[in-house]
Amino acid sequence: MAEYLSPGVYIEEIDAGPRPIAGVSTSTAGMVGVTARGPYTGKPKLVTNFLEFQNTFGGFLPEPEASVRDAWANDPSEGGRWWLFPLAVKGFFDNGGRRLYVKRVVGGGARAASGSLGQGLVSQVTTDAARGAARLQLGHLVGFTGAGQQVQVFRGDDQQAVHTATVSGYDMATRRITLDQPLPAEVRASRGDYVQVGQRGDEQTLRFSAVSPGTWGGGVQVRVRPMVGAALPVLPEPQEGGLFVTRLVADAPEDSGTVEVAAVTGLDPDGLPADTWVQIGPDRFGVQVGRPADGKVTLTLPAGTTHTAWDAGLTVRRVRRGNTAAGRTLRIGGAGRLYEGAVVQLDDGTALTAVNVEAVTGDAVTFDRDVPGTFFETDRIHLIEAEVSTRFTDPGGAAVTETFGNLRFSGDTPANLATALESRSQLVRATALPGLSTDPARFPVPATGSWLTLADGDDAYESLSAADFVGTDGGSGRRTGIVALEDIDEIAVCAVPGMWSGTVESSLVTHCELLKDRFAILDPQDGLDIEGVQAFRESFDTKYAALYHPWLVTRDPSANRDVEVPPSGHMAGIYARVDVERGVHKAPANVVVRGIRQTDGFAQDITRRHQDLLNPKGVNALRFFPGLGHRVWGARTLSSDSSWKYVNVRRLFLFLEESIDEGTQWAVFEPNxxxxxxxxxxxxxxxxxxxxxxxxxxxxxxxxxxxxxxxxxxxxxxxxxxxxxxxxxxxxxxxxxxxxxxxxxxxxxxxxxx
Known part of the structure; x- marks a missing residue:
C-alpha cells in the first residue's frame, strides 16, 4: 500500500483488467546433424535462410568413403545417412521454413586445422614498381631502422629473392623507401611481392587453429602484420618558450651561412635559448639569432651547412625541442592512447627506433631506455600494434575475409590478439607461444611468404557414433547433440534428418516428452517396403512424434545428380508454412511438397491400397496424384491413444500450454x-x-x-x-x-x- 506522509499531489500507476497472453511461435525448428564446418560448441545457431546456413556451416557434404558410408547405410537398427543433412536443411527452407536452429555434430576424433608462425620482418609491396626504379611503396615501415639498413625484395609467387639493396632514405608518412641500387626486375603488388629485413627465425610465436574441426580449415589463411595504431605528436619542453613564424626578406644563395628574415614578435635572442631551431622548407637547422635591425633579423646557420637556394618570401618557422637533455621521458600529445608495455616507434626524420612504454603520467611518457637523439614538436611517435587478416574460400565459391586491427600481444583487455579473435573471428583462434616478442623486428611471420595456410584438419567421420548425435548435458551452453536443443526455448519442431538409428530417434522422442513444448519428426530407413516401414514403426508409441514415408528425390548440386533424401527436413518446413499461412490447428497435410524432382519426386509410389495399411498404424504417406502433384497425405502421430492421434491436435495443445505458461508468469507470488x-x-x-x-x-x-x-x-x-x-x-x-x-x-x- 502506498504511503502518504506529507501533503501533496501523488500520481500512481495501477493495473487495470487482465494481462494479455501472446501466442508463442510454433514454426521455429531445431535440427541436429553433420555439417562441413561451423560452431560445434555453445548453443545451437540460428539461421534464417539457406545462404546463411552455407555461410555459417558450409555447403553440401560429399558422400563419405565407401567403408564409412556402408557402415552407416547398411545398419538397419543404428544407421543413417547423416551426410544428407545440408540437403534436408535446404528442403526446410524450400518448403516455407523461416527460422532454424542448427546444432553441429562432430566425431570424437575430429581435429581442427592449425599452423604456427615464426619470427621475422616482412612488408608487402603495395604499388607496382618498374625495372630500374629506386623507390618502393610498402604496407608499413614498422621495425625498419631507416637509412643504411639492408633489405631483400622477394617475389610473392615462388618466394625467390630478386634484389638486395640498402635503404638510402624513407618517408614514414607515405611508407616509401629509397634504395641505393635500382631494381633489376619489375615488382608487382598483385603477385604478393614483399620486402624482407634480415633472416626469419624458427622460434614459434603464435599458433593459429581453425575455429572448428574439419578438413575445411585447410582453406583458411592467416596473416599477422604490424600496423600504426596512432601517430602522436611530441610536445615541446616548457622552457623552450614560444613560437614564431616569419619569412625570408632576401634571397639566400645555395649553401649560404646566413639568412635574413623579417622581425616578428618572439624573434629576439633575449627570449630564446642559445640552441634555437627553425624549419626552412622541408629541413630543420640549428641557428644563432642576431639582434633585430631595420625590421630584419639575421639567422646564422652552423658551419658547413648545405642547402638549396632559397627565394625571398619562403616561410621560416621555429620548431621547439621535446627533449633538451638525455633521458627516457618525452611529453606526448594524446598520451592517453598509450599504455604500459606498448611498443612505439620514434621517428626523428633520419632514423626509426622502437622502444617500449614503461609508464604514462599525464602527457609524460617514460620509455624503457634513453630517447635517441633530439626530437622536435614536428616529429611523431607511432604506436605499434598488430593487424590480423584471415581469408577463406568455400568450395562453393563463397569467400570470407576478416581484418582485425589495433591488437596487442599481451594483457587481458579486449584488444588482446587472442581475446579479440576468440570473440570476433568466425574462422580462427590464436594461442601465444614462448617465442612471442614485442620487438617489431621479430614479428610473427610464416616460414615463407606473408600468409600462413592452416593444415592437418580432419573430419574423422570414421569416429562418428550414435552417441555423438544424442549428445551430453554439460549445462547451459555446453550441451551437445540433441540435448543441446534444450537451450533454445523457442523450438517447436525438431528432427535429426537422415538418422533412423533407434538410439537417436528414441532420444529425440524422449527430449520432446520431457520438455513437453515441441514435436519430433522421425525418418524411417531408406528403401523400406510397406512391410518394412510397418515393422520400423512398431518400436514407437508417443504423442510427441510423427513418421513420414517414403524418402524424397531431389537434386544434389555438389554432385550434380539426383539423390534420395529423408523427408523430415522438408516436413519441418511444411509444418512452418502451414502454421504461418493457416495456423497450428490446421493439419500439415494435403499440401504440396516443394524442392523435389518434378516427376518421380518420391522414392516409392504409395497407392491407396498401401496407405490402407499404413494410415491406421500412424505412418503418414507421401503420395503423388496426377494433376495435384506430390502431396503430404497423412496427419497422424505415433500414439496408440486415439485422443492424440492427429498431429495438429497435439501441436495445438502444445501451443496453448506454452502460451498460457509464458503469459501467466506474472501471477506467481501474487496474493492467492x-x-x-x-x-x-x-x-x-x-x-x-x-x-x-x-x-x-x-x-x-x-x-x-x-x-x-x-x-x-x-x-x-x-x-x-x-x-x-x-x-x-x-x-x-x-x-x-x-x-x-x-x-x-x-x-x-x-x-x-x-
Missing part, C-alpha cells in the same frame, strides 16, 4: 485470493476467445469451444495453504476431416398430383 482468480480466469478466457475466433476450436459460441474454471471448486484449503493456484481449462479442438464421405442414393421420380 478471489481477485487473482478472477484475473487469471479473464486472462485465459480472453486468449482462448482469440484462438477460437481464428478457427482453432470447435463450437458456434465461445462457451461451446472452451471453459475456464479457477475458484473454490478447483482448489481446496490444502491447496491454498500450500500456495497452489489451480486453474482448470477445457478446450474443444477441431479435428481434421480425414475421411470425407459423400453418401449418394437413387431417388425415384414421383408423380406430382394437382
Amino acid at each position: 485470493d478471489e481477485s487473482l482468480w478472477a484475473l487469471v480466469r479473464q486472462t485465459v478466457a480472453n486468449f482462448l476467445t482469440t484462438v477460437w475466433r481464428s478457427g482453432a476450436l470447435a463450437g458456434t459460441t465461445a462457451d461451446e469451444a472452451f471453459f475456464v474454471a479457477c475458484d473454490r471448486t478447483t482448489m481446496t484449503e490444502d491447496d491454498l495453504a500450500n500456495g497452489r493456484l489451480i486453474c482448470v481449462i477445457g478446450v474443444a479442438p477441431v479435428f481434421p476431416a480425414e475421411f470425407v464421405v459423400f453418401r449418394i442414393q437413387q431417388k425415384t421420380r414421383e408423380t406430382q398430383l394437382t
Whole structure:
C-alpha cells in the first residue's frame, strides 16, 4: 500500500483488467546433424535462410568413403545417412521454413586445422614498381631502422629473392623507401611481392587453429602484420618558450651561412635559448639569432651547412625541442592512447627506433631506455600494434575475409590478439607461444611468404557414433547433440534428418516428452517396403512424434545428380508454412511438397491400397496424384491413444500450454485470493476467445469451444495453504476431416398430383 506522509499531489500507476497472453511461435525448428564446418560448441545457431546456413556451416557434404558410408547405410537398427543433412536443411527452407536452429555434430576424433608462425620482418609491396626504379611503396615501415639498413625484395609467387639493396632514405608518412641500387626486375603488388629485413627465425610465436574441426580449415589463411595504431605528436619542453613564424626578406644563395628574415614578435635572442631551431622548407637547422635591425633579423646557420637556394618570401618557422637533455621521458600529445608495455616507434626524420612504454603520467611518457637523439614538436611517435587478416574460400565459391586491427600481444583487455579473435573471428583462434616478442623486428611471420595456410584438419567421420548425435548435458551452453536443443526455448519442431538409428530417434522422442513444448519428426530407413516401414514403426508409441514415408528425390548440386533424401527436413518446413499461412490447428497435410524432382519426386509410389495399411498404424504417406502433384497425405502421430492421434491436435495443445505458461508468469507470488482468480480466469478466457475466433476450436459460441474454471471448486484449503493456484481449462479442438464421405442414393421420380 502506498504511503502518504506529507501533503501533496501523488500520481500512481495501477493495473487495470487482465494481462494479455501472446501466442508463442510454433514454426521455429531445431535440427541436429553433420555439417562441413561451423560452431560445434555453445548453443545451437540460428539461421534464417539457406545462404546463411552455407555461410555459417558450409555447403553440401560429399558422400563419405565407401567403408564409412556402408557402415552407416547398411545398419538397419543404428544407421543413417547423416551426410544428407545440408540437403534436408535446404528442403526446410524450400518448403516455407523461416527460422532454424542448427546444432553441429562432430566425431570424437575430429581435429581442427592449425599452423604456427615464426619470427621475422616482412612488408608487402603495395604499388607496382618498374625495372630500374629506386623507390618502393610498402604496407608499413614498422621495425625498419631507416637509412643504411639492408633489405631483400622477394617475389610473392615462388618466394625467390630478386634484389638486395640498402635503404638510402624513407618517408614514414607515405611508407616509401629509397634504395641505393635500382631494381633489376619489375615488382608487382598483385603477385604478393614483399620486402624482407634480415633472416626469419624458427622460434614459434603464435599458433593459429581453425575455429572448428574439419578438413575445411585447410582453406583458411592467416596473416599477422604490424600496423600504426596512432601517430602522436611530441610536445615541446616548457622552457623552450614560444613560437614564431616569419619569412625570408632576401634571397639566400645555395649553401649560404646566413639568412635574413623579417622581425616578428618572439624573434629576439633575449627570449630564446642559445640552441634555437627553425624549419626552412622541408629541413630543420640549428641557428644563432642576431639582434633585430631595420625590421630584419639575421639567422646564422652552423658551419658547413648545405642547402638549396632559397627565394625571398619562403616561410621560416621555429620548431621547439621535446627533449633538451638525455633521458627516457618525452611529453606526448594524446598520451592517453598509450599504455604500459606498448611498443612505439620514434621517428626523428633520419632514423626509426622502437622502444617500449614503461609508464604514462599525464602527457609524460617514460620509455624503457634513453630517447635517441633530439626530437622536435614536428616529429611523431607511432604506436605499434598488430593487424590480423584471415581469408577463406568455400568450395562453393563463397569467400570470407576478416581484418582485425589495433591488437596487442599481451594483457587481458579486449584488444588482446587472442581475446579479440576468440570473440570476433568466425574462422580462427590464436594461442601465444614462448617465442612471442614485442620487438617489431621479430614479428610473427610464416616460414615463407606473408600468409600462413592452416593444415592437418580432419573430419574423422570414421569416429562418428550414435552417441555423438544424442549428445551430453554439460549445462547451459555446453550441451551437445540433441540435448543441446534444450537451450533454445523457442523450438517447436525438431528432427535429426537422415538418422533412423533407434538410439537417436528414441532420444529425440524422449527430449520432446520431457520438455513437453515441441514435436519430433522421425525418418524411417531408406528403401523400406510397406512391410518394412510397418515393422520400423512398431518400436514407437508417443504423442510427441510423427513418421513420414517414403524418402524424397531431389537434386544434389555438389554432385550434380539426383539423390534420395529423408523427408523430415522438408516436413519441418511444411509444418512452418502451414502454421504461418493457416495456423497450428490446421493439419500439415494435403499440401504440396516443394524442392523435389518434378516427376518421380518420391522414392516409392504409395497407392491407396498401401496407405490402407499404413494410415491406421500412424505412418503418414507421401503420395503423388496426377494433376495435384506430390502431396503430404497423412496427419497422424505415433500414439496408440486415439485422443492424440492427429498431429495438429497435439501441436495445438502444445501451443496453448506454452502460451498460457509464458503469459501467466506474472501471477506467481501474487496474493492467492478471489481477485487473482478472477484475473487469471479473464486472462485465459480472453486468449482462448482469440484462438477460437481464428478457427482453432470447435463450437458456434465461445462457451461451446472452451471453459475456464479457477475458484473454490478447483482448489481446496490444502491447496491454498500450500500456495497452489489451480486453474482448470477445457478446450474443444477441431479435428481434421480425414475421411470425407459423400453418401449418394437413387431417388425415384414421383408423380406430382394437382
